[in-house]
Amino acid sequence: MSHRISGFNRHTASFLLALSFFTRIPVGKYVAYSDEAMHDAGKYFALTGWLVALILYAFYSVLSLVFAPEISVFLMIALSLMITGAFHEDGLADTADAFGGGRDRAHKLTIMKDSLLGTYGVCALTGALVGKWLLLSVLAAQDALLPALLTACPLSRAFALSHVQHLPYATGDLSSKASKSMPFAVPYDTASMAFLFITGGLMLLFIPLAHSLLLIAACLLMRSVLKNRMQKHIQGFTGDTLGAAQQCQELLIYLFFAAVAGGTL
16 A cells, blocks of 8 residues: 555655644554555654654643642653653563573563563563653652653664664564564664764754763663663564663663752752
8 A cells, every 4th residue: 555645745654644643643644554655654753752742841841830840740651651652662561571580582472462561671660661751750849851852752763773774673573463573673774874963963962062972972871771681582573572662762862861960960
């Protein structure tokens, strides 16, 4: 099925397809799916992060007129889970269960496909959600919530998807239609990756250069650690590990902004 849709140019259609895949935001019923179209839409992953961040901050701004910052942040996180359908959090939990409890590569891949949640997944998910609430509450109190969201939501998504460039698809069965990560099993060209990271890192232009460089270095280090973990445990990536990577990078960026806001950096 062609991904060129009447009434939309190719870029608009690709962005809407990315939005429909990575969020629960309604985009209409005229956005057609195909593996080719979804692969092309991947480079708009960071742009979906911009939209999510803006919605979350607008929601927080309204809530903060009524509630304390901690309560507003709690409700904002709840909204973020509804907007994304806990898509990335689910990947984090499944990855933690698989890497923590799997006996070997095959067993770990089987655990990732299991809908049940284990101890490792519960711990990872609880830690991520509590960590977000704590860090975002600190940032809200320091009037640093908006730049943190506008940096973390897009940039974490760019770094997460970048793993497809250097790792194989872990199932190895590229003829299967069963996995949602299938459209991303083929690496992107240089132009697509450049677009992903330019849109993902635009907010870095609005913070001090030294902080931008330090944050990029921290994200690259995190990416290296995550890549090594994926390679060690399953010799590649899955959709779940990309979700886990996004969550880890997002938390790292919030932690960085909290350190800056607190005067540590």
